[in-house]
Amino acid sequence: MFNPQKLKKDFPILSRKINGHPLIYLDNAATTQKPKTVIDAFKNYYENSAANVHRGIHTLSEESSEQYENARKKVAKFLNAKSPNEIIFTRNTTESINLVAYSWGETNIGKNDEIITSILEHHSNFIPWQQLCNKKNTKLKIIPLKKTTAPLSLDISALEKLITKKTHLIAITGMSNVTGEKPDLKKIVKLAHQNNTLVLIDAAQLAAHEQIDVQKLDADFIAFSAHKMLGPTGLGVLYAKEKLLQAMPPFLLGGGMIKEVTKTRTIFADIPQKFEAGTPNIAAAISFTKALDYLEKMDLNNIQKHTENLSRLLITRLKKYPQISLQTAENSNGIVSFTLKNIHPHDISEIFNKHGIAIRAGHHCCHPLMQDLKLAATARISFYLYNTEDDIEAVCKALNKVIEIFN
Amino acid sequence: MPIQTMDDLYTEIILDHFKNPKNKGQIDASKISKNEILLTATEYNPACGDKVTMQIVIKNGTIEKIAFFGEGCAISQAASSMLTEHLKGKTLEYLSKMKTEEIYKLLQIPISPARVKCALLGFIAVKNAISQPTECIPKRRSEAESPYSHFYPKAP
Known part of the structure; x- marks a missing residue:
C-alpha cells in the first residue's frame, strides 16, 4: 500500500x-502538497454545495452545514478526542494559539503568574506568550538548549527547575520546525499536571508526522494546521479539553457565535460555535477530511x-x-x-x-x-x-x- | 520564460564582491571631525533574518566615507559592496535622488522577485541613513532638526 x-x-x-x-x-515543513482527492473535494464544494453553514433553511445550506460538521467529527475521531465539541476550526496554528493567548491567557494570567515556553519555538508559539507576559507585567520563562554542541537538543531537565506553583502554562512545540526535535511530551505533560499547570502543544509539524491521540497525550491545548498535512491552506485546528473551552470567553465576536443579542448584552453560543465567529473556511474543512482519509490509508x-x-x-x-x-x-x-x-x-x-x-x-x-x-x-x-x-x-x-x- | 542558468546570477563580479567586499567594516565614530557628520542606519530582510548596516560620513554635502557591515547572502553583500564603491565621493543630493533601477544596473544580473530585497538591502539602509538615521554623530540638537540641514538645505 x-x-x-x-x-x-x-x-x-x-x-x-x-x-x-x-x-x-x-519544503514540506512550510506546507505539504495536496493529493487530487483533496483538490477535487475543494472543487466539488464550490461546484455543487456552496452555501453558508448553520443559517439557511435550504438544501445547499443543509448540505454544507452537514459536511462542515462532519469535518469536525472526522478531526475529532482522527485525534481520538472525546467529543467534536473539543475541535475548534481556525485559520491556522497561529490563530489557534492566539485564541488561547487572548481568551484563556487574558483571563487567567495575572501579575504574579508564569508561563514557560522553549527556545525552539516558532514565533507563533512565542510572541503571543511574550506579549501577554509583557502586558501582564510577568515573566516568560524559556527552556534553553543543552550546552553541548551538535546534535542540538532542548534541556528538558531545566523545566523541573523552571516550573513553580506560579506556572500556569507550558507552551511547547511537539516537533521543532528547525531542528526537528521532538521533546518528550508525555514527560512534560505529566510534570505539568503534577504542578497544576496546563500544557499547550504547537503540533504544526508533529501532527503531520505522528498519530496524535489526545486522550493518551492528555495535553490541554493542541494547535495545528491542515495545510502541513496534505490539507488546504486557511484551516487550522485547536483541540482543547471541553471543560476549558466552556470556561473560556470568546476570542472573536460576531456572526454565528451567539444565542441571543439585545441592545445591551449578548448570550454566547455553546462550544464549539462560541469560538467560530464569522463564516468559516467551509471548503477547506470539507476537503481536509479527504487529507485525513489519505493519511489514514497510508x-x-x-x-x-x-x-x-x-x-x-x-x-x-x-x-x-x-x-x-x-x-x-x-x-x-x-x-x-x-x-x-x-x-x-x-x-x-x-x-x-x-x-x-x-x-x-x-x-x-x-x-x-x-x-x-x-x-x-x-x-x-x-x-x-x-x-x-x-x-x-x-x-x-x-x-x-x-x-x-x-x- | 527563458530558463536562467546558475551563471546568470552568480557572475564573477558578484562572487568577487561577496568574497572580497569593499568598504566592509565599521567607521570609528571617535575620529569624526568637527565639519563632518556620521549617519548610520540598518535595514532588515524579514524573510531571512539578514541585516545590513550602512554608515556614511558627510563633509560639505559630499559622501566622504562609506562603510557597511552585517550578514547576508551573496547578492545582498555584493550589492552593498558595489553600492559603497559607487557612492563614495557622490553628493547627498545624488544619493537622495538615486533610484532602485541604478542598483540593478550596477549588479548586471537578473533579479527575481524573491531576491529584490536582497539586492536592495544596502540601498534601503543608506537611504534610511539620510532620511531617518538610527544614529547621528554629532547628535542633533532636536528631533525636528534634519541631521544634515547644515550641509544639505532641503530634506528629501
Whole structure:
C-alpha cells in the first residue's frame, strides 16, 4: 500500500517541471502538497454545495452545514478526542494559539503568574506568550538548549527547575520546525499536571508526522494546521479539553457565535460555535477530511518510518561534507537543517531551485533560536511521504554545484 | 520564460564582491571631525533574518566615507559592496535622488522577485541613513532638526 514512488501520481503538482527539471519538493515543513482527492473535494464544494453553514433553511445550506460538521467529527475521531465539541476550526496554528493567548491567557494570567515556553519555538508559539507576559507585567520563562554542541537538543531537565506553583502554562512545540526535535511530551505533560499547570502543544509539524491521540497525550491545548498535512491552506485546528473551552470567553465576536443579542448584552453560543465567529473556511474543512482519509490509508506510522529513514540517510550524506554544520536533532524524523561554511542559505536555496529542488532558507520564524545558535539563517530540507532516496541524490548533486560555484 | 542558468546570477563580479567586499567594516565614530557628520542606519530582510548596516560620513554635502557591515547572502553583500564603491565621493543630493533601477544596473544580473530585497538591502539602509538615521554623530540638537540641514538645505 505505502509506496512513495507510486503515490507521487496522486499529487498533480509533482509532475511539474521547475527550471527544466522535475520538481523535487523538500519544503514540506512550510506546507505539504495536496493529493487530487483533496483538490477535487475543494472543487466539488464550490461546484455543487456552496452555501453558508448553520443559517439557511435550504438544501445547499443543509448540505454544507452537514459536511462542515462532519469535518469536525472526522478531526475529532482522527485525534481520538472525546467529543467534536473539543475541535475548534481556525485559520491556522497561529490563530489557534492566539485564541488561547487572548481568551484563556487574558483571563487567567495575572501579575504574579508564569508561563514557560522553549527556545525552539516558532514565533507563533512565542510572541503571543511574550506579549501577554509583557502586558501582564510577568515573566516568560524559556527552556534553553543543552550546552553541548551538535546534535542540538532542548534541556528538558531545566523545566523541573523552571516550573513553580506560579506556572500556569507550558507552551511547547511537539516537533521543532528547525531542528526537528521532538521533546518528550508525555514527560512534560505529566510534570505539568503534577504542578497544576496546563500544557499547550504547537503540533504544526508533529501532527503531520505522528498519530496524535489526545486522550493518551492528555495535553490541554493542541494547535495545528491542515495545510502541513496534505490539507488546504486557511484551516487550522485547536483541540482543547471541553471543560476549558466552556470556561473560556470568546476570542472573536460576531456572526454565528451567539444565542441571543439585545441592545445591551449578548448570550454566547455553546462550544464549539462560541469560538467560530464569522463564516468559516467551509471548503477547506470539507476537503481536509479527504487529507485525513489519505493519511489514514497510508498510515502515519508508515509515513513516520519513511521520513525517519530519509532523514537518517540525508544526515549520513551531509556529514561527509566537511564544510557542513548540522542544526538538527538526533531524533528528527523529517526535518534537517544545515549551514555551509561561508555560503549563505539563500544562495544554497537559489542554486537548488535552478535544479528544480525546493528547500527553505532563512530563520524559519525562529529568531530567538537563531540568536542562541548565533546564526542568521539555515538551509532546511523537510521530507514527506512522496519523497524518495532519489531526491537525496539530487540534493547532493546540487550541493556539489553550490560548492563549485562558491569555491 | 527563458530558463536562467546558475551563471546568470552568480557572475564573477558578484562572487568577487561577496568574497572580497569593499568598504566592509565599521567607521570609528571617535575620529569624526568637527565639519563632518556620521549617519548610520540598518535595514532588515524579514524573510531571512539578514541585516545590513550602512554608515556614511558627510563633509560639505559630499559622501566622504562609506562603510557597511552585517550578514547576508551573496547578492545582498555584493550589492552593498558595489553600492559603497559607487557612492563614495557622490553628493547627498545624488544619493537622495538615486533610484532602485541604478542598483540593478550596477549588479548586471537578473533579479527575481524573491531576491529584490536582497539586492536592495544596502540601498534601503543608506537611504534610511539620510532620511531617518538610527544614529547621528554629532547628535542633533532636536528631533525636528534634519541631521544634515547644515550641509544639505532641503530634506528629501
